[in-house]
Amino acid sequence: MPNESILNRKKQKVAEITEMLKSSAAGVLVNYSGISVEDDTKLRKELREAGVKYAVEKNTLLRFAMKDAGLDGLTEVLSGATALAVSDDETAAARILGKYAEDHENFVLKAGFIGAELYDADGVKALSKIPSKETLLAQLVGSLQGPVQKLAATLQALAEKNEEAA
Secondary structure, eight states: OOOHHHHHHHHHHHHHHHHHHHTOSEEEEEEOTTOOHHHHHHHHHHHHHTTOEEEEOOHHHHHHHHHHHTOGGGGGGOOSSOEEEEESSTTHHHHHHHHHHHHOTTOEEEEEEETTEEEEHHHHHHHHTSOOHHHHHHHHHHHHHHHHHHHHHHHHHHHHHHHHHO
């Protein structure tokens, strides 16, 4: 039986993980075994720059935290070496970790979530293909810009034609 101080530290850690899960828009669970320290350092730097929190946690603590956060469906993948990545951007963690998993065969996507919606490994892979929010907004502006430019050119030509006629 663990002593009282160890039990209290574990309860505090579960509460911290639960709060991290609840305050995040999305998260991804991965099996990180088999990657080098150098690769792990590069990955952590890229995640940090994107505003993604990445931590290796004990499966037991994650299991309690996920139940407390209402993400019970993710507990079935908690075996082996597990790392958790969470962020306020719905696709950032999946995008970075998905790209990394493609380049490193030992790095495996396990599952993920966006809000209360749970995704299996294939779902996380699909999420990883979605461009960033900024890229999507740029594409939207670009697609709206073409018709507006054509409208402006048409109106300009019409105005010039009316001036010549007058």
